[in-house]
Amino acid sequence: MKKLLIASLILALPSFAFAAGDAVAGKAKAAVCAACHGADGISAVPIYPNLKGQKEAYLVSSLKAYKSGQRKGGMSAIMTPQATALSDQNMANIAAYYASLK
Incomplete structure (x- = not known):
């Protein structure tokens, strides 16, 4: 029974870790x-x-990496201040917007 409960939690965690954003607000x-x-x-x-058309989870992950300073090099000098000004909800909304564009 414990194994079933643990397996269920492990499978459910990704859905809790990533909340979908609002594409309209993101636009x-x-x-x-x-x-x-x-x-x-x-x-x-x-x-x-x-x-x-980028994947929503990838965009959120990228923005959070810029905000936390984990992503360095390339355009991080431009992106870090931009991402730092965003809340987690703003990041989710922006990601939802770009992911919705086909």
């Missing part, structure tokens, strides 16, 4: 992102990644 919050990543999530500059 409004992502306006500042458009300067580098494009108005539609497709960057016109090769050094900036496209965000359109």
Whole structure:
């Protein structure tokens, strides 16, 4: 019985660890992102990644890594201050918005 309970908890943890965001709220919050990543999530500059259609969990994970200082190098000098200004809910909303773009 204990093994079944533990297995159930392990399988349920990922769903608790990642709360889906609100794409509508994310669109409004992502306006500042458009300067580098494009108005539609497709960057016109090769050094900036496209965000359109990216997986929601990946975007949240990336933003949290910038905010915590775990992600360094590349564009971290630009992204760290941007991510630091975002709450976890804002990150989830922005990620939901870009993930919703197909």
